[in-house]
Amino acid sequence: MAQKTGFQTDEKALIRAAQQGDQDAFGQLVRAYDQSVLRLAMNLLRSPEDAQDVYQEAFLRVYRNLNNFRFDCSFHTWLYRIVTNLCLDHMRKRKVRKEESSQVEGSDGPVDRMDTVQESRAESDPQRSMFAGELRERIEKTLGELTPRERMVFELRHYQGLKLRNIGEILGTTEEAAKNCLFRATQKMRVALGDFV
Amino acid sequence: MSTCEKVREQLSMLLYGELSFDEEETVDAHMESCAECRTALERERELHAAFDQAVIEPPASVLWESRQNLQRQIRAEHAPVHAFMGRAGWWNQFLDARWLKSAGALALLSIGFFGARLAPNLGLGITGMSLVDPGAQRVRSVEPGPNGGIQIVLDETKQRVVSGGLDDQNIRVLLLSAAKDPSDPGLRYETVGILNDRAQTAEVRDTLIYALEHDENAGVRLKAMDGLKPFVRQPEVRKALAGVLLSDGNPGMRTQAIDLLTQGVGEAPAKNLDRDIIGTLQELMNRENNAYVRQRGERVLQLVNASQETY
Numbered sequence: 001m002a003q004k005t006g007f008q009t010d011e012k013a014l015i016r017a018a019q020q021g022d023q024d025a026f027g028q029l030v031r032a033y034d035q036s037v038l039r040l041a042m043n044l045l046r047s048p049e050d051a052q053d054v055y056q057e058a059f060l061r062v063y064r065n066l067n068n069f070r071f072d073c074s075f076h077t078w079l080y081r082i083v084t085n086l087c088l089d090h091m092r093k094r095k096v097r098k099e100e101s102s103q104v105e106g107s108d109g110p111v112d113r114m115d116t117v118q119e120s121r122a123e124s125d126p127q128r129s130m131f132a133g134e135l136r137e138r139i140e141k142t143l144g145e146l147t148p149r150e151r152m153v154f155e156l157r158h159y160q161g162l163k164l165r166n167i168g169e170i171l172g173t174t175e176e177a178a179k180n181c182l183f184r185a186t187q188k189m190r191v192a193l194g195d196f197v
Numbered sequence: 198m199s200t201c202e203k204v205r206e207q208l209s210m211l212l213y214g215e216l217s218f219d220e221e222e223t224v225d226a227h228m229e230s231c232a233e234c235r236t237a238l239e240r241e242r243e244l245h246a247a248f249d250q251a252v253i254e255p256p257a258s259v260l261w262e263s264r265q266n267l268q269r270q271i272r273a274e275h276a277p278v279h280a281f282m283g284r285a286g287w288w289n290q291f292l293d294a295r296w297l298k299s300a301g302a303l304a305l306l307s308i309g310f311f312g313a314r315l316a317p318n319l320g321l322g323i324t325g326m327s328l329v330d331p332g333a334q335r336v337r338s339v340e341p342g343p344n345g346g347i348q349i350v351l352d353e354t355k356q357r358v359v360s361g362g363l364d365d366q367n368i369r370v371l372l373l374s375a376a377k378d379p380s381d382p383g384l385r386y387e388t389v390g391i392l393n394d395r396a397q398t399a400e401v402r403d404t405l406i407y408a409l410e411h412d413e414n415a416g417v418r419l420k421a422m423d424g425l426k427p428f429v430r431q432p433e434v435r436k437a438l439a440g441v442l443l444s445d446g447n448p449g450m451r452t453q454a455i456d457l458l459t460q461g462v463g464e465a466p467a468k469n470l471d472r473d474i475i476g477t478l479q480e481l482m483n484r485e486n487n488a489y490v491r492q493r494g495e496r497v498l499q500l501v502n503a504s505q506e507t508y
Contacts, residue, residue: 034264035260043253052259052266056270060270060274135247157213158248159252163215179210179215186209
């Protein structure tokens with residue numbers, strides 16, 4: 001993630017250049033952030049298709065509205081505000097329709113849609129492998145049971161490593177509210193995983 | 198609420214570094230005298246480590262596809278920054294599918310690939326470097342210098358385009374090195390794709406086998422497996438595929454490996470399966486927990502009248 005002071009100086013110049021129609025500058029902005037945007041969407045939505053939708057929509061919105069960006073906050077915060085809103089919309093819709101099965105029909109039979117993208121570490125010990133599999137399943141299930149806001153704060157803090165102050169800024173709330181959300185999320189995770197850890 | 202209860206409520210925030218100075222002081226002071234809370238902190242640490250089990254790293258192929266789709270949509274938009282897609286630049290160099298297709302015939306390896314994975318220009322007023330400078334910089338090390346200053350060692354790379362066919366030794370050396378570049382899965386994915394067309398040479402095949410066995414990204418491993426398909430009868434390729442069966446964490450990879458290693462089994466005329474592969478499949482049955490992969494393995498073992506597991 002592009003967070004260093006030196007890059008921030010450059011980033012302002014990049015944004016200004018992109019606002020004036022510089023294609024390379026816009027390309028560099030996309031490239032500086034798109035991996036972390038895709039990772040965030042993929043981890044929150046657990047579906048490559050939905051993550052790609054969010055990626056497209058987020059960068060299209062940036063592209064269309066870049067001229068309105070006035071540097072009131074960092075570009076990172078602005079972009080993440082767009083991405084998190086899109087992800088929250090997806091998650092809320094899912095809560096309503098209870099989400100479709102994670103199994104999809106492959107050419108060779110039913111497969112889990114995440115099996116093709118999951119990067120789990122190879123385990124040579126079958127017992128450990130089974131344990132790791134069960135643990136991952138339990139974590140995923142519990143993550144799915146968090147409210148969209150709890151899920152979002154947990155994702156941004158634990159997996160994306162953002163500070164609560166920044167998370168509050170992105171989600172349009174206070175640091176304290178984000179902290180309470182994270183507290184509730186970790187409590188639920190602790191209860192659900194108590195017998196595993 | 199007892200002090201222990203209060204402290205334990207704060208352990209998670211302590212690990213996230215989200216306590217205020219005073220709160221952290223209180224927790225630290227209590228920890229020194231409370232063994233149970235120290236144990237609770239260790240458990241909390243394990244819990245945090247366990248969360249990492251569920252993290253997903255998007256494959257390079259998904260990122261690549263996303264970039265292509267974005268390019269297409271922006272082209273269709275004719276939005277204010279329309280000049281952005283007009284001329285050949287970063288965007289086109291990286292995303293033009295035609296460029297990628299023709300790459301099999303003529304590998305055009307841009308050092309811009311390497312530049313792109315380095316930190317963007319730092320723009321710190323360092324001599325000669327600016328936004329428009331094609332160079333890229335990476336901080337190698339930082340240490341205190343004389344008179345309170347700081348000494349920063351920068352790696353600097355100037356972008357340079359090198360063109361040539363896959364027969365060109367220099368191009369091949371660059372490609373073989375790019376295929377193992379640990380920092381950029383997108384670069385490895387595309388490089389392996391180009392090398393797949395030349396897998397008949399042992400040098401390239403070794404690189405593909407290396408990617409299949411060691412690359413951390415499933416998209417790259419899958420691409421390498423594609424390139425090795427025509428050489429599935431060769432012992433080193435079979436050995437690598439057997440390794441995938443037993444140790445690759447991705448069920449899709451294991452399924453593909455079964456298919457490749459057992460090609461022709463169950464078809465007429467009947468094909469024998471070598472004993473090593475039967476043994477590998479039986480070992481797989483002992484440890485496999487993915488129902489679909491198990492089913493595939495069991496079917497093959499039934500077809501060759503072998504027992505399902507080793508005892």
